Amino acid sequence: METILQFFNEQLIMIYLLLFTIILGFEVISKVPTILHTPLMSGANAISGVVIIGAILLIRQADSTDYVSLILGTLAVVLGTVNVVGGFAVTDRMLEMFKKKKK
Amino acid sequence: MLLDSYINLSYLIGAIAFVWGLRLLASPDTARRGNIWAAIGMTIAIIATLIKPISGGSNNYLWIVIGIIAGGSFGWMAAKRIKMTAMPQMVSVFNGLGGACAAVLAMAELIKYYDGAVPLQIGQLGIVLFALLIGSVSFTGSMLAFGKLEGLIKDKNVILPKHNVINIVLLIATLVLAIWLLIQGTTAGLVIASVFLILALIYGFSFVAPIGGADMPVVISLLNSFTGLSAAAAGLIYNNQIMLVGGILVGAAGTILTVLMCQAMNRSLVNVIIGGFGSAGPAKASEDGDQIVKEATVNDAAIQLFYANSVMFVPGYGLAVAQAQKVVKELDDLLEANGVDVKYAIHPVAGRMPGHMNVLLAEADVPYPKLLDLEDANAALKETDTVVIVGANDVVNPAALDEPGSPIYGMPVLEVWKAKNTIVLKRSMSPGYAGIANPLFFHDNNRMLFGDAKDSLQKVVQEVKTM
Numbered sequence: 001m002e003t004i005l006q007f008f009n010e011q012l013i014m015i016y017l018l019l020f021t022i023i024l025g026f027e028v029i030s031k032v033p034t035i036l037h038t039p040l041m042s043g044a045n046a047i048s049g050v051v052i053i054g055a056i057l058l059i060r061q062a063d064s065t066d067y068v069s070l071i072l073g074t075l076a077v078v079l080g081t082v083n084v085v086g087g088f089a090v091t092d093r094m095l096e097m098f099k100k101k102k103k
Numbered sequence: 104m105l106l107d108s109y110i111n112l113s114y115l116i117g118a119i120a121f122v123w124g125l126r127l128l129a130s131p132d133t134a135r136r137g138n139i140w141a142a143i144g145m146t147i148a149i150i151a152t153l154i155k156p157i158s159g160g161s162n163n164y165l166w167i168v169i170g171i172i173a174g175g176s177f178g179w180m181a182a183k184r185i186k187m188t189a190m191p192q193m194v195s196v197f198n199g200l201g202g203a204c205a206a207v208l209a210m211a212e213l214i215k216y217y218d219g220a221v222p223l224q225i226g227q228l229g230i231v232l233f234a235l236l237i238g239s240v241s242f243t244g245s246m247l248a249f250g251k252l253e254g255l256i257k258d259k260n261v262i263l264p265k266h267n268v269i270n271i272v273l274l275i276a277t278l279v280l281a282i283w284l285l286i287q288g289t290t291a292g293l294v295i296a297s298v299f300l301i302l303a304l305i306y307g308f309s310f311v312a313p314i315g316g317a318d319m320p321v322v323i324s325l326l327n328s329f330t331g332l333s334a335a336a337a338g339l340i341y342n343n344q345i346m347l348v349g350g351i352l353v354g355a356a357g358t359i360l361t362v363l364m365c366q367a368m369n370r371s372l373v374n375v376i377i378g379g380f381g382s383a384g385p386a387k388a389s390e391d392g393d394q395i396v397k398e399a400t401v402n403d404a405a406i407q408l409f410y411a412n413s414v415m416f417v418p419g420y421g422l423a424v425a426q427a428q429k430v431v432k433e434l435d436d437l438l439e440a441n442g443v444d445v446k447y448a449i450h451p452v453a454g455r456m457p458g459h460m461n462v463l464l465a466e467a468d469v470p471y472p473k474l475l476d477l478e479d480a481n482a483a484l485k486e487t488d489t490v491v492i493v494g495a496n497d498v499v500n501p502a503a504l505d506e507p508g509s510p511i512y513g514m515p516v517l518e519v520w521k522a523k524n525t526i527v528l529k530r531s532m533s534p535g536y537a538g539i540a541n542p543l544f545f546h547d548n549n550r551m552l553f554g555d556a557k558d559s560l561q562k563v564v565q566e567v568k569t570m
Contacts, residue, residue, distance in 0.1 A: 007226030014339060014347060021348050025355025028122060032129045034451055034476050037360060037458030040128050042194050043138050044356040045327050047121055048201045050145065050349030051334035053152045054208045054341045059167050060153075061160035069211055070163060074170040076207040081174025082181070083201035084149075088142040089182035090193055095135040097187075097465040 039094045046087025052080025106156055113151035118348040120144025125352060131471055148345050187466045188423045191456035192252040195245045195323055198330050202241025205333035209235035210300060212340055217293040225285060227340070232281050234336035236303045241329040243307030248323055251315060252455055261312040267377050270309055277302045314376065319455045321364045321375050328357020367451035367477070369513045399550030401559065404491075404526050405566035407550075408434070411488035413444040415480070417517055418460045419453050421494015421528070425556040428467040431493060434560055435469065437567050446473055446487075448480035448517050450498035480517055487522040494528065494556050500541045525549045528556045 008015065032040050055076035062069035121144045127137025153167070178197070185193045209231050215221040216228070223231065250256035263269055280299050284291050314322045331353025338346025365372050399407075408414055416431055435445045447469065453460045461474060475483060484490065492499055495517075502509040503516045519525050520543060527544060529551060543549055552559050 003225050007224055011226070011339070014342070014344070017344060017347055018335070018351060021351040022355055024122060025125075025352045026359060028125050028129070028352075029356045029359050033131075034363075034449070034458055035461040035471055035474060036128060036131060036134055037363075038190070038194075038456050038462045039134055039138070039458070040125075040356060041324055041327055041360055041456070041458075042190075042197075043128055043141060044125070044331065044353045045194055045198045045201065046138075047125075047141055047145070047349050048198070048327070048330045048334045048353040049204070050121075050148065050346050051201060051205045051208065051337050053148055053343055053346050054337045055170070055204060056149070056152045056167055057155075057157070057341055057343070058208060058211055059163050059170075060155075060157055062163060063159075064161040064163055068214055070166050072207050072211040072214075073163075074166045076204045076211070077167055077170030078174035078177075079200045079204035079207065081171050082178040083197050083204065084145055084178070085175045086178030086182045086193070086197045087201075088138060088145070089179055090185065090190070090197070091138045092135065093182065094187075094190065094462050094465075095138055097462070097468075 039091050042087060042091040042094060046084055046091060049080050049084035049087055052077060052084055055080050106154070110151045110155045113147050114343075114345040117144040117148035117151070118345045120147065121345075121349050121352055125356065148349075187463060188426055189253070190462060191319070191323060191454075191459060192249045194456065195249045195252065195326070198323070198327050199242045199245025199249065202238045202245060202326070202330040202333055204238070205234050205330070205337045206238030206242060206300070206303075208337050208340070209238060209333075213296050214293060217289060217291075217296065219289065225288075228288070229285055230336050230339045232284060232299070234333050234340065235300060236277065236281065237329050237336065238333035239300060239303035240307035240310060241326050241333060243304045244311040244322070244326050244329075247308050247311045248319065248326065251311075252319060258313075258315040261308075263312075266309070266313045270306075270313075273302065273306045273309055277306050310376070318375050320452055320459065321361055321368075321372075323456060324357050324360040324364060325372075326357075328354045328361060331355075331357055364452055367515065368511075369515060396544055397550050399526060399552045401552070401562040401566055403550065404552050404559075405563050405570065407489050407524060407526065408438060408443070408491070408563065409441060409567055409570050411438075411443055413446070413483075413487045413489075414438055415475075415484060415487045415490045415519075415522065416445070416447045417453075417490060417492045417495050417499055417519060418447065418449070418464065419493065419495025419498060420455055420459075421496075421530075421556055423454060423459065423463055423494070425494060425558075427493060427557040427560055428463045428469075430557055430560040430564060432464075432467040432469055434564050434567065435473075437564060446475055446480075446483060448477075448484070448490075448519075449474050450477055450495070450517055453495055453498050477515060477517065481521075484518055485521045488524065490519045490522045490525045492519065492525060492527045493560070496529075496541055499543055501543055501546075502541070506542075519543065520546055520549070523548065526552055528552050528554075528559050530555065 055073055059073035120140050124137045124141030127133040212231050216223050331350045335347050335350025338350055438445050449460050497511055499517050499519045503511045503514045
């Protein structure tokens with residue numbers, strides 16, 4: 001119990017951030033109309049690629065001979081970049097079609 | 104120290120760009136800018152991470168650059184080449200890779216932990232295990248969803264007898280092992296942790312296995328929210344705010360979409376996950392033997408459409424399969440030129456992805472004000488002369504309203520039978536994906552036009568042109 005409380009105290013700012021972001025996320029997203037659900041899902045999916053930042057940090061913090069971290073990190077960077085680049089590009093393609101107006 | 108402040112400021116700007124981008128996504132006119140904002144936010148965050156001062160470590164930029172170039176070019180090409188109809192699969196793959204990324208990071212952390220290189224408190228270890236679990240489930244789940252949507256994997260090949268029991272047992276086993284790993288600390292060792300990883304991967308696959316058909320949009324959206332949560336957990340591991348904010352936003356987005364879709368089907372999430380739709384079995388297939396279906400010729404259909412005052416198209420997954428969206432638009436233009444009022448009724452779970460039909464019709468240049476959602480469509484249907492149902496089935500099934508025994512009973516549907524006439528475009532009389540018979544087909548004012556939807560519509564277009 002004590003360790004959990006200690007953890008809570010150390011992470012207090014992150015826990016605040018977590019809670020407020022949940023509320024903010026629900027507020028912002030609940031306004032999206034059905035017609036945009038697919039692009040929203042796809043765009044949100046691209047944002048979840050933000051995990052790539054962890055991958056970059058993992059590689060940068062590794063020693064140049066720590067091949068386990070380097071290989072896992074590079075694998076994670078590849079996976080994350082596919083998610084980010086592919087996600088934003090595919091969302092843009094979808095939204096491009098919404099732009100066209102009635103002639 | 105000064106550089107550090109700039110890095111933190113960049114992360115803050117990146118996080119705001121994410122929120123602002125999602126906000127702009129809420130309106131069709133600003134959606135594209137919203138996506139670009141989010142992409143800019145991501146770029147800022149990545150650049151900041153590349154130049155952020157770190158203690159220890161030897162940067163290893165070459166590895167990072169190789170990874171970014173490899174992943175970036177693959178992602179870009181995949182996104183540019185994919186056909187619009189294959190969009191749900193693509194989103195599913197991208198999503199799975201994001202989950203895999205989080206799982207790999209968590210695994211790297213665990214390897215260091217069991218090596219004794221990095222001590223973790225119980226809370227931190229819990230977060231690492233959470234990221235590993237959710238990321239893995241999202242990865243294998245999304246890959247199976249991709250396989251199903253692409254038609255590579257048939258549902259019946261992956262559903263085991265008593266699959267729900269197996270799933271529950273698997274989930275409990277996985278969670279118990281997680282708790283055990285937490286209690287044991289470093290003494291547990293990497294081997295047991297790897298068993299946990301494998302259990303999580305199997306659970307992801309097994310969790311999606313019994314879900315199919317009309318429930319796919321729900322599960323894709325749910326997996327999307329999982330990937331977000333795994334990214335947020337990774338953010339806690341690295342004590343990085345923008346990862347936390349980005350991940351949670353996605354988690355919230357995925358959760359809301361999932362809930363909205365469940366509400367649209369009037370079912371609980373648990374019911375969707377247990378797979379009640381697909382496995383409930385054919386409720387009453389045999390009773391239809393003595394009922395008579397009225398068939399329409401291409402000519403009948405063309406005449407009915409040409410002389411109608413108002414026409415409503417109801418697209419479903421069949422439209423995507425037949426790639427019929429452009430022909431529908433062609434027919435729409437022809438009819439509009441002759442003074443027919445043409446609208447589209449979009450059921451919230453039509454297709455295999457939330458808003459799937461909207462995207463397809465947008466690709467064919469159908470202006471979005473012509474698309475009606477469930478409520479508006481049902482109000483308008485009473486005044487509609489002819490409804491053309493293109494590859495939809497369960498979303499227009501009257502059994503959802505009047506047959507308590509039906510597996511889809513209680514799901515709000517498009518009440519197309521209230522229009523004067525309906526024409527159903529269908530390959531054959533076989534029931535829809537869910538295996539539920541559709542009494543609409545036997546209604547007095549319904550006609551069936553058998554054949555491939557695109558093919559039939561092209562013939563109708565030719566016929567209308569001669570009038």
